[in-house]
Amino acid sequence: MSTQTEALSGALEAIEEMAYREAVNAALYDELAADPDVVFFGEDVTNDGGVFKTNYGLVEEFGSARVFNTPICENGFVGVALGMSLMGLRPVVEFMFSDFLPTAGDAIVNQLPKYRFMSGGQCAVPVTLRSISGATGRFGTQHSATGESWFMGHPGLRVAAASSPASAYSLLRAAIRDNTPVIVHEHKGLYGTKGEVRRGEVAEIGKAAVERAGSDLTIVSTLLMQHRARQARELLAEEGIDVELIDLRWIRPLDVDTVYASVKKTGRLVVVEEQVHNGGWGASLISSLAIRGVTWTAAPRAVSLPNDLLIPYSPPLEDEILPSVERIVEVAKASVSDSA
Amino acid sequence: MNEASSERRVGWYRQMVAIRAFEEKVQELFMTSQIEGTTHLCQGQEAVSVGSIAAMEPDDVLTSTYRGHGQALARGMEQGVAFAELMGRSAGGSGGVGGSMHLVDFSMGNIGANAIVGAGLPIAVGAAMAFKIKEEPRVALTFFGDGATNIGTFHEALNMASVWKAPVVFIIENNLYGEYTPLRESTPLDDLARRADPFGMPGLVVDGQDIDVVYATVGEAIDRARGGDGPSLLEMKTYRYKGHSRSDPATYRPEGELEEWMARDPIEILGVRLETEALLSAAERTGIAEAAQVEADAAAEAAAESPYPELKEIVNYVYAD
Ligand SMILES: Cc1ncc(C[n+]2csc(CCOP(=O)(O)OP(=O)(O)O)c2C)c(N)n1
Ligand SMILES: [Mg+2]
Numbered sequence: 143m144s145t146q147t148e149a150l151s152g153a154l155e156a157i158e159e160m161a162y163r164e165a166v167n168a169a170l171y172d173e174l175a176a177d178p179d180v181v182f183f184g185e186d187v188t189n190d191g192g193v194f195k196t197n198y199g200l201v202e203e204f205g206s207a208r209v210f211n212t213p214i215c216e217n218g219f220v221g222v223a224l225g226m227s228l229m230g231l232r233p234v235v236e237f238m239f240s241d242f243l244p245t246a247g248d249a250i251v252n253q254l255p256k257y258r259f260m261s262g263g264q265c266a267v268p269v270t271l272r273s274i275s276g277a278t279g280r281f282g283t284q285h286s287a288t289g290e291s292w293f294m295g296h297p298g299l300r301v302a303a304a305s306s307p308a309s310a311y312s313l314l315r316a317a318i319r320d321n322t323p324v325i326v327h328e329h330k331g332l333y334g335t336k337g338e339v340r341r342g343e344v345a346e347i348g349k350a351a352v353e354r355a356g357s358d359l360t361i362v363s364t365l366l367m368q369h370r371a372r373q374a375r376e377l378l379a380e381e382g383i384d385v386e387l388i389d390l391r392w393i394r395p396l397d398v399d400t401v402y403a404s405v406k407k408t409g410r411l412v413v414v415e416e417q418v419h420n421g422g423w424g425a426s427l428i429s430s431l432a433i434r435g436v437t438w439t440a441a442p443r444a445v446s447l448p449n450d451l452l453i454p455y456s457p458p459l460e461d462e463i464l465p466s467v468e469r470i471v472e473v474a475k476a477s478v479s480d481s482a
Numbered sequence: 483m484n485e486a487s488s489e490r491r492v493g494w495y496r497q498m499v500a501i502r503a504f505e506e507k508v509q510e511l512f513m514t515s516q517i518e519g520t521t522h523l524c525q526g527q528e529a530v531s532v533g534s535i536a537a538m539e540p541d542d543v544l545t546s547t548y549r550g551h552g553q554a555l556a557r558g559m560e561q562g563v564a565f566a567e568l569m570g571r572s573a574g575g576s577g578g579v580g581g582s583m584h585l586v587d588f589s590m591g592n593i594g595a596n597a598i599v600g601a602g603l604p605i606a607v608g609a610a611m612a613f614k615i616k617e618e619p620r621v622a623l624t625f626f627g628d629g630a631t632n633i634g635t636f637h638e639a640l641n642m643a644s645v646w647k648a649p650v651v652f653i654i655e656n657n658l659y660g661e662y663t664p665l666r667e668s669t670p671l672d673d674l675a676r677r678a679d680p681f682g683m684p685g686l687v688v689d690g691q692d693i694d695v696v697y698a699t700v701g702e703a704i705d706r707a708r709g710g711d712g713p714s715l716l717e718m719k720t721y722r723y724k725g726h727s728r729s730d731p732a733t734y735r736p737e738g739e740l741e742e743w744m745a746r747d748p749i750e751i752l753g754v755r756l757e758t759e760a761l762l763s764a765a766e767r768t769g770i771a772e773a774a775q776v777e778a779d780a781a782a783e784a785a786a787e788s789p790y791p792e793l794k795e796i797v798n799y800v801y802a803d
Contacts, residue, residue: 181615207615213645218604218638225608225622228593229543231615233608248635252598253605259799262576264588266802298800321802 155342163333165307166196166272168341169314170234174204177232180318181208183219184236184272193238194274194333216242220249223269224257232268234318240275240289240327254323255298266321272314275303276366276416277464278331282455288365290327291422294394300347301393303327305368307337309391312345319344329365350397352404356386359474360404362427363414364390367465371414374470383478393423398430405431409439410477414465419446440480443473486536486697488761494536494693495756496770498528498749501552503774504561505724507782508551508568508582512728516786517568521582522549526723529748530655531556533696534623537704543591543609544623545602548583549655549722550595553625557592559585561778565785572795573788579796599660600630603639603652610643610650610707621707622650623700629660631674640681640715649707651700652715655690657722662734678715690718691748694755720748 160168173180182200184192188211191198201209212219216237223233237243243250250271257267277286290303300322304310310328317324353368354375363371368389375385386404390397405411411431413424428442445465447453454460486494505525511517524531531552535544538557546553554564559575567574568582575587583597593609596602606624613620630636631654643650654674658665671677678685684706688699696718703714721743725732732740756762762770 213638213641215634215638215642218607218635218642221601221604221635221639222608222611222642225545225593225605225610226612226615227608228588228605229609229612229616231612248598248601249604253596253601257594258802259796260576260580260584261586261588261799262574262579262796263799263802264576264586265593268802 155340157338157340159336160307160339161333162307162310162335162337163194163196165311165339166314166328167198167200168339169311170197170200171203172342173234173315173318174200174208179230180232180234181226182234182236183210183212185212185214185238187211187236192236194330196333216246217249220246220271221253224249224253224267227267227269228265232318234270234272237271237273239281239285240273241284241287243273243289243292250293250299251296255296259298267323268321269323270314270317271323271325273325273327274330275327276329276331277453277460278366280455280457280460283452286453288327288329288416290364290393291417293325294396294423294426296394298322299394300324301327302391303364303393304329305332305365305389307335307339308343309345309351309389311339312343313391315343316345316347320347327365331366332369335369345391348392348395348397350391350400351389352386352400353389354385354387356384356408358384358408359410359412359477360386360388360401360408361412361414361470361474362388362390362401364393365416367414367416370465370467371470373467374474377467377471378474381475383474385474390423396423396426396430398427398434401427402431402434402436405436409437411442412445412470412474412477413442414445414470416464417447418449419444420449422446440477443477445470445473488759490536491694491752492756492761494532495749495752495762497532497556498693498752499770499774500561500777501528501532501555502749503778504555504564505551507778509724511782517582519581520727520729521568522727523724524549524552524722526743526747527655527657527690527720528552529693529696529752530653530690530718530720531625533693534625534653534700536697537701538621538623541591542621542623542704543593544625545594545596545606546592546625547595547602547627548597549627550585550625554585554587554592554595557587557590559587559590559592561781562784565782566788569785570790571785571788572791573785577795577799578791579799600626600633600635602626603635604642606650607639607643607648610648611646613649614646619708620649621704623653624650625653625655627660628654628656628658628665628674629663629668631677632668640678640683640713643713644681644683647710647712650713651703651707652713653700654715654717655720656717657720659722659726661726662730664734673717675715675717683713683715685715686717688716688718690720691746691751693748693752
């Protein structure tokens with residue numbers, strides 16, 4: 143993309159307004175430009191910018207040896223990425239939908255995170271999986287999962303989740319530069335959203351972001367839910383409730399410190415997650431805080447997907463089961479009145 | 483046809499005898515619980531690892547499996563290092579965290595011994611693709627069993643390798659069994675080399691007990707890969723003399739089968755040939771066998787002296803800087 147070439151030749155760290163999808167594109171572009179060992183591949187990544195139009199211009203700029211399409215074989219091509227990384231490349235692999243991650247379960251669970259360990263530290267595995275996540279697209283039950291917590295229990299892996307153009311850019315750059323395998327979740331409902339991106343920024347690994355300071359209640363969320371939580375925060379402010387809003391950003395490692403510091407101040411926590419609560423980062427976070435002996439003013443609460451339901455196609459029902467701004471507001475108010 | 487010098491072939495003989503002695507020693511150490519867990523021995527299959535690896539260049543790489551002691555030693559791992567790894571000691575090649583199923587040495591291009599059936603194939607394709615992308619004249623070999631030709635990664639890897647013309651050689655060690663299951667019960671083919679056909683690559687049946695044939699065939703496949711003509715699938719017909727793993731007495735084998743295969747022992751085949759060619763005498767062969775025994779005993783004894791690793795060392799193996 144010509145705008146990117148211009149941006150690169152100009153000052154790095156320039157602040158640009160861009161869409162989330164452009165931020166992903168810019169991060170890929172900048173890493174491919176910065177390091178000839180970076181390669182990028184996946185299913186249909188070169189045709190027409192890829193399925194979610196994040197990849198425009200990459201094959202044209204960097205050539206088909208470094209940016210290429212794969213056959214449909216996730217477990218196989220993640221293994222290929224691993225083999226490449228052992229020989230000095232830094233592969234970035236696109237997963238068209240996070241729902242396909244389990245088909246590469248062996249590569250993700252048994253290979254990427256264990257390979258260096260089993261060798262006694264003889265190698266590094268700088269592999270990045272970009273995984274396109276989440277509901278709202280009317281994609282139905284097998285194409286709508288965030289999958290953000292599926293691999294959070296695996297030492298040797300890192301998992302990130304981008305909620306804004308800025309974090310989509312900086313998290314992806316951090317992932318590609320990291321010598322540990324990283325899964326970066328992008329939310330398909332956010333590709334069109336706009337925001338400021340600091341071109342050249344590389345996120346700090348494992349660091350959550352306090353997006354908005356507040357004193358009454360802490361809300362932690364990721365991906366699309368971060369947007370709904372932000373809207374809820376505004377509505378709550380009108381009612382005199384001051385919310386501290388945290389974008390978790392990393393699901394592994396989980397930044398318990400940042401949340402702990404916040405909850406120490408507010409005494410109240412609501413996690414907002416586009417996943418079932420059991421077995422996810424929200425439950426782990428509350429567990430970690432409990433273990434640290436947080437003194438709660440009110441019991442922590444979760445706004446999540448129903449524990450015993452799957453995501454339906456039917457548009458009004460898909461909307462209904464996702465945590466809404468209204469539900470977040472309601473639960474936040476309950477938390478505040480609970481302890482009053 | 484690739485032919486090796488007399489000295490090299492005598493070297494192969496020594497290597498095969500050394501691997502056999504190593505494996506016998508491993509078995510003994512298991513019986514006395516100096517090695518714990520499980521192990522997968524390769525007696526009977528030595529010509530495949532030694533002959534194939536002899537055809538590699540120093541910069542080439544390989545992946546193998548849990549049955550990978552032969553490959554590791556053939557690629558140059560010291561027996562003491564291997565024994566220490568099997569004993570979980572810090573002097574092991576992977577500091578004792580890998581164990582019997584994961585003998586690797588990246589400095590020798592032995593980049594993976596996988597305990598997941600079929601997982602090594604895509605990794606080798608990836609290594610080969612890295613060579614291709616970086617325009618380095620290097621080749622990857624990947625060793626796996628007959629049983630592995632039924633798992634998805636086999637088909638995925640062959641497909642990718644073929645469509646991308648990756649410089650990789652796929653080597654099936656067809657020892658007729660996957661764990662306790664005979665090939666015929668799991669697979670509708672006798673010649674697994676035919677599994678190359680749908681992927682548009684050469685598939686060859688190879689006498690895996692004859693190291694001269696193994697070396698020549700693998701050498702041609704490597705040349706082809708290095709020359710940019712893409713991958714090959716080589717099916718080595720071979721046999722494991724022992725059970726699948728330590729807990730398997732291999733009672734499922736038909737009577738006489740083991741004896742039939744032992745009559746085509748890879749060490750014996752090369753030994754007799756070298757005698758006929760006057761490159762080794764019977765006395766020298768006895769000497770080599772005795773020396774191998776002494777070497778394995780000494781290496782095992784030395785390995786047992788190495789301390790166990792400490793948790794504070796192994797935490798550094800999880801994340802790379
Ligand atoms: C994915 C997977 N499934 C099952 C196993 C258990 N297992 C270990 S070895 C083996 C048999 C493999 O047979 P083959 O590929 O012929 O190799 P061989 O052991 O004969 O060398 C099985 C089923 C495994 N390790 N990985
Ligand atoms: Mg077998």
